[in-house]
Amino acid sequence: xxxxxxxxxxxxxxxxxxxxxxxxxxxxxxxxxxxxxxxxxxxxxxxxxxxxxxxxxxxxxxxxxxxxxxxxxxxxxxxxxxxxxxxxxxxxxxxxxxxxxxxxxxxxxxxxxxxxxxxxxxxxxxxxxxxxxxxxxxxxxxxxxxxxxxxxxxxxxxxxxxxxxxxxxxxxxxxxxxxxxxxxxxxxxxxxxxxxxxxxxxxxxxxxxxxxxxxxxxxxxxxxxxxxxxxxxxxxxxxxxxxxxxxxxxxxxxxxxxxxxxxxxxxxxxxxxxxxxxxxxxxxxxxxxxxxxxxxxxxxxxxxxxxxxxxxxxxxxxxxxxxxxxxxxxxxxxxxxxxxxxxxxxxxxxxxxxx
Amino acid sequence: xxxxxxxxxxxxxxxxxxxxxxxxxxxxxxxxxxxxxxxxxxxxxxxxxxxxxxxxxxxxxxxxxxxxxxxxxxxxxxxxxxxxxxxxxxxxxxxxxxxxxxxxxxxxxxxxxxxxxxxxxxxxxxxxxxxxxxxxxxxxxxxxxxxxxxxxxxxxxxxxxxxxxxxxxxxxxxxxxxxxxxxxxxxxxxxxxxxxxxxxxxxxxxxxxxxxxxxxxxxxxxxxxx
Numbered sequence: 001x002x003x004x005x006x007x008x009x010x011x012x013x014x015x016x017x018x019x020x021x022x023x024x025x026x027x028x029x030x031x032x033x034x035x036x037x038x039x040x041x042x043x044x045x046x047x048x049x050x051x052x053x054x055x056x057x058x059x060x061x062x063x064x065x066x067x068x069x070x071x072x073x074x075x076x077x078x079x080x081x082x083x084x085x086x087x088x089x090x091x092x093x094x095x096x097x098x099x100x101x102x103x104x105x106x107x108x109x110x111x112x113x114x115x116x117x118x119x120x121x122x123x124x125x126x127x128x129x130x131x132x133x134x135x136x137x138x139x140x141x142x143x144x145x146x147x148x149x150x151x152x153x154x155x156x157x158x159x160x161x162x163x164x165x166x167x168x169x170x171x172x173x174x175x176x177x178x179x180x181x182x183x184x185x186x187x188x189x190x191x192x193x194x195x196x197x198x199x200x201x202x203x204x205x206x207x208x209x210x211x212x213x214x215x216x217x218x219x220x221x222x223x224x225x226x227x228x229x230x231x232x233x234x235x236x237x238x239x240x241x242x243x244x245x246x247x248x249x250x251x252x253x254x255x256x257x258x259x260x261x262x263x264x265x266x267x268x269x270x271x272x273x274x275x276x277x278x279x280x281x282x283x284x285x286x287x288x289x290x291x292x293x294x295x296x297x298x299x300x301x302x303x304x305x306x307x308x309x310x311x312x313x314x315x316x317x318x319x320x321x322x323x324x325x326x327x328x329x330x331x332x333x334x335x336x337x338x339x340x341x342x343x344x345x346x347x348x349x350x351x352x353x354x355x
Numbered sequence: 356x357x358x359x360x361x362x363x364x365x366x367x368x369x370x371x372x373x374x375x376x377x378x379x380x381x382x383x384x385x386x387x388x389x390x391x392x393x394x395x396x397x398x399x400x401x402x403x404x405x406x407x408x409x410x411x412x413x414x415x416x417x418x419x420x421x422x423x424x425x426x427x428x429x430x431x432x433x434x435x436x437x438x439x440x441x442x443x444x445x446x447x448x449x450x451x452x453x454x455x456x457x458x459x460x461x462x463x464x465x466x467x468x469x470x471x472x473x474x475x476x477x478x479x480x481x482x483x484x485x486x487x488x489x490x491x492x493x494x495x496x497x498x499x500x501x502x503x504x505x506x507x508x509x510x511x512x513x514x515x516x517x518x519x520x521x522x523x524x525x526x527x528x529x530x531x532x533x534x535x536x537x538x539x540x541x542x543x544x545x546x547x548x549x550x551x552x553x554x555x556x557x558x559x560x561x562x563x564x565x566x567x568x569x570x571x572x573x574x575x576x577x578x579x580x581x
Binding site for chain 1: 473474495498574
């Protein structure tokens with residue numbers, strides 16, 4: 001649905017010390033399939049805003065191609081570009097509603113632009129008001145609405161021209177967490193109902209986790225990593241990604257445990273294991289199984305199970321108490337289930353982790 | 356007060372209202388489009404055009420920096436050409452318009468410039484043409500500010516019209532000078548000044564009220580939220 005090929009953008013104004021134009025996007029390629037919710041995440045200054053604006057030519061790329069729904073947008077200008085833009089909806093961080101127009105008139109705006117008759121506009125706008133749950137606000141002005149309501153109006157407005165693609169430019173960044181959730185739920189809902197392709201940019205990992213199917217990580221104008229959200233979250237490869245995922249999935253051991261733990265086995269001690277659950281065996285009762293099958297007892301020190309794209313992803317830290325052979329066999333069994341088990345360190349027997 | 360004086364005052368009032376009203380309408384018709392062009396031809400706006408922007412800006416500055424009394428006399432040939440005479444209320448309207456157009460243009464420009472660039476970007480993303488952006492985004496969003504600007508212009512025109520009156524335009528200012536000053540009837544001057552004060556107060560209040568009413572950003576938030 002959206003094909004980005006070799007996209008480059010540099011701004012003449014931001015020249016560096018050598019007088020060369022500063023590259024904001026460097027040879028960037030992405031492919032977004034129909035009906036997909038594709039997230040682009042990056043820190044501020046990574047080039048996200050420029051990238052999303054290159055898709056509807058609010059920013060003209062220096063080179064490269066953008067194809068939306070089979071149409072090469074980069075080749076268009078003037079009236080042809082305006083027609084193409086009507087098939088690409090967009091919502092913004094600060095909503096960008098016309099303050100002089102009511103909710104109804106704001107949603108009607110893109111239809112007015114295309115010269116639709118008043119009666120037809122009414123027929124188109126009313127169902128949209130229902131869809132975003134603002135039917136009773138039709139005559140209110142934006143100043144009378146909350147942030148979440150404003151973004152709902154903006155979504156309805158973007159949908160009015162029946163776009164093939166919806167671009168979301170930090171659409172929830174100005175909203176509180178609760179409202180963010182309701183807007184994300186609405187986006188997911190329209191994505192399903194209308195099989196609308198959504199491309200969103202954000203700096204918030206929770207947004208990606210909540211609704212995206214695929215994600216690309218943007219850093220300094222380059223895509224450093226991309227793939228299904230589950231894979232990126234559970235096995236981040238790039239450093240930038242690792243840092244962003246870290247905030248969301250707590251892999252750090254509690255301080256008291258880290259203090260007591262020794263890296264090597266010295267004297268009578270018990271290993272501390274971290275078992276990572278993901279994939280098809282994540283739903284099986286692995287811990288109970290280990291205790292039953294092998295002669296080990298497990299003290300659960302830390303446990304966290306998260307659901308990403310409906311798939312469970314868990315990290316459990318346990319202290320294994322038992323004979324060395326039994327523990328080794330248990331670790332081998334975990335590995336045979338395609339789950340990960342790593343020995344983090346050892347805690348002396350007389351200084352048990354769980355005192 | 357003699358019936359004659361009452362008659363003169365009413366005539367003067369009518370002439371002032373005529374000068375201010377007609378010049379105000381014409382200055383709005385001329386000034387707002389110039390303000391629009393000044394904004395949209397600016398760098399990075401919807402219709403960038405540096406030569407047009409610079410020339411128009413300089414012309415506006417030239418007219419604005421010329422003292423009204425000099426402007427009035429300097430454009431006498433133009434006035435003659437347009438209305439056939441350089442004396443009288445109708446003739447006074449010409450320099451008033453010439454002085455007020457650039458004034459309205461600058462005030463409109465500053466209101467138009469304050470329109471959130473995000474709104475223009477959103478309209479562009481929806482496929483709006485430059486003309487549609489002007490007609491459906493820029494002007495409606497800036498309208499409360501433009502109305503406030505027109506109000507300021509009208510108040511200025513009241514004062515300019517008194518000057519125009521002194522060189523044969525008629526109106527209240529002229530009456531005040533001729534009777535109050537030259538014929539030693541200070542009470543006429545006082546009455547004229549009082550009428551002008553009331554007129555300016557009325558204009559300002561009406562303009563403020565209208566501007567606030569048009570400004571939908573000032574609509575009170577109701578206690579509901581999501």
